[in-house]
Amino acid sequence: MLIATWNVNSVRTRLSQITNWINEVNPDILCLQETKVRDDAFPLSHFEELGYAVIIHGQKSYNGVAILSKFKFENVNKGFINENEGGDISKKFNEQKRLISADINGLKIINVYVPNGSSIDSDKFDYKIKWLNHLSAFLDEQVNDDDLVCFLGDFNIAPNAIDIHAPQKYEGGIMASKMEREALNNVLKGRFIDSFRIFEKNTGHWSWWDYRNNAYELNKGWRIDHIYISKNLSSKLKSCVIERSQRENIQPSDHAPVLINIEIDNQNEDYFDGDDDLFEI
DSSP: OEEEEEEOSOTTTTHHHHHHHHHHHOOSEEEEEOOOSOGGGSOHHHHHHTTOEEEEEOOSSSOOEEEEESBOEEEEEESSSOHHHHHHHHHHHHSSOOEEEEEETTEEEEEEEOOOOSSTTSHHHHHHHHHHHHHHHHHHHHOOTTOOEEEEEEOOOOOSGGGBSSHHHHTTSTTSOHHHHHHHHHHHTTSEEEHHHHHOOSSOOOSEEOSSTTTTTTTOEEOOEEEEEEGGGGGGEEEEEEOGGGGGSSSOOSBOOEEEEEOOOGGGOOBOOSOSOOSOO
């Protein structure tokens, strides 16, 4: 099973690029971030025609997440659930559309777009840390020890120095601070494995390049898009690659897709056939 994550930086702007990549790679599940569109304006029928069921959680011009799947969805959650129990705190973190999850063909798929944080001394940074802490509590509640979990998206955090092209320059700053990394580790709690690092231990592999200063041409990138898997999936993982060629498109997203190949027992496959009412969830 091929599972991918891609911050597309506007699903409508990159629609032809996403379509071309889907036709080339044929992922079974594709998680998108920064869709930047309200749900009623999302190109739903386009992806259905490509054979995907789609769940969306978006807003105008900013943020937004979606999951495309060749299999049917179960147990769909949009944002942090139990909002009423969490009161004003949960409502605050649900205003920005950054989290969507579902059970798909025996896997729990959790798609996130973590806030950037802007700068260490900003209110947005404080929001980022608190959002990550809220995410940690969400996972504590939603994920059981025996669940098969794929936890993926744009995390806006480079986990280690080797995930930055010039760590000595950026270490301690936004996306590379001790506080952000500690918050991420508190989310992971040792229960998830970084799928890319199972296969590649060295630096020089990036998923995001700034649009400015010829960053892609000079290969000055960061690895901030991740696919984490639960430990009980590690023996089933066959590969993890960053599809950096998509950054070479005309008017590309500043992120490249990340793709894993994982071996899943297919005897319980429940394919989407286009006739299911999936959008009243």
